[in-house]
Amino acid sequence: xxxxxTLRALIxxxxxxxxxxxxxxxxxxxxEPGKPDASETPSNAAEDDVEAGxxxxxxxxxxxxxxxxxxxxxxxxxxQMDTGWYTMRLDNQGQQTHFVIMYRLAEGRTIEDQRREVxxxxxxxxxxxxxGEIEKADIGNFLVExxxxxxxxMTYIGGAGLVAPGKTTQSSFxxxxxxxxxxECYVKSTDGTWHTSMGMLTQVxxxxxxxxxxxxxxxxxxxxxxxxxxxxxxxxxxxxxxRVDINDRPETFMPYDVNLARLGEDSDLEEIVFWMDxxxxxxxxxxxxxxxxxxxxxxxxxxxxxxxxxxxxxRYLWISEINAGExxxxxxxx
Ligand SMILES: [Cu+2]
Numbered sequence: 001x002x003x004x005x006t007l008r009a010l011i012x013x014x015x016x017x018x019x020x021x022x023x024x025x026x027x028x029x030x031x032e033p034g035k036p037d038a039s040e041t042p043s044n045a046a047e048d049d050v051e052a053g054x055x056x057x058x059x060x061x062x063x064x065x066x067x068x069x070x071x072x073x074x075x076x077x078x079x080q081m082d083t084g085w086y087t088m089r090l091d092n093q094g095q096q097t098h099f100v101i102m103y104r105l106a107e108g109r110t111i112e113d114q115r116r117e118v119x120x121x122x123x124x125x126x127x128x129x130x131x132g133e134i135e136k137a138d139i140g141n142f143l144v145e146x147x148x149x150x151x152x153x154m155t156y157i158g159g160a161g162l163v164a165p166g167k168t169t170q171s172s173f174x175x176x177x178x179x180x181x182x183x184e185c186y187v188k189s190t191d192g193t194w195h196t197s198m199g200m201l202t203q204v205x206x207x208x209x210x211x212x213x214x215x216x217x218x219x220x221x222x223x224x225x226x227x228x229x230x231x232x233x234x235x236x237x238x239x240x241x242x243r244v245d246i247n248d249r250p251e252t253f254m255p256y257d258v259n260l261a262r263l264g265e266d267s268d269l270e271e272i273v274f275w276m277d278x279x280x281x282x283x284x285x286x287x288x289x290x291x292x293x294x295x296x297x298x299x300x301x302x303x304x305x306x307x308x309x310x311x312x313x314x315r316y317l318w319i320s321e322i323n324a325g326e327x328x329x330x331x332x333x334x
Pocket of ligand 1: 097099185195
């Protein structure tokens with residue numbers, strides 16, 4: 001392992017320091033969780049231009065869509081984006097569950113810096129956990145000691161949550177400012193190796209753009225706070241755009257996220273909660289214990305994103321990677 005190892009920026013759900021002041025956007029008004037929004041019409045602009053054009057006013061602007069493909073093990077994504085709202089369509093063409101988070105690097109840093117100074121530290125910490133040399137309680141200290149300061153200054157802005165092999169998901173988020181961003185998937189492969197280290201890390205250069213893009217219209221809203229996940233007990237079947245408000249920031253390295261899973265007959269909630277914690281040897285490690293349908297990736301408090309999914313009747317689960325034992329909620333689609 002390298003002397004100046006690393007931090008792979010993402011993951012540290014269990015670290016005990018808070019990175020305050022990370023560019024939270026509090027300007028957006030919040031809606032009451034669980035209430036249908038004013039518009040009952042989900043925006044399908046991203047899905048079907050013709051249909052959207054027919055439904056909307058003639059000059060209605062369309063959502064900016066980026067198509068991202070996850071494979072075992074790479075992320076195919078645009079190299080350039082503008083500031084403002086984007087809808088990410090994530091197509092998982094791999095055999096393992098993937099997600100794609102997007103975050104801004106500290107000023108002047110690039111993917112090369114990340115690969116050299118951050119990624120190896122996460123390889124080292126995971127190897128240490130696997131062979132018993134690093135206890136859970138020591139992870140925070142290890143990372144702080146082995147990560148350069150800039151590696152603790154990522155700004156998380158969202159992305160598409162965990163999605164099962166062969167599935168596509170859609171998530172919308174706002175890119176707040178110009179800079180160098182990375183997209184990453186840090187699920188672990190079957191042998192425990194981070195997908196990041198296997199190639200699932202790409203760079204995106206963001207430039208300023210006055211056009212803020214178009215924010216989707218939502219059918220329902222859920223809210224994530226330190227008190228838990230506030231969400232409707234039931235949702236109707238069909239295609240839904242769900243707004244996710246991130247209202248608090250936990251005392252951890254990373255802010256909250258939320259993922260959606262469809263529960264099967266024999267789904268074990270305890271097993272899923274365990275799996276969500278990367279610091280467990282079997283945590284975030286393929287294969288996933290449940291079928292994931294996407295989600296809203298980690299973003300700083302005061303921001304919000306959207307998840308668009310087609311739901312069939314059944315039991316489902318909202319669950320965060322952060323403090324998953326408390327931060328989850330089961331609901332029904334009727
Ligand atoms: Cu992955």
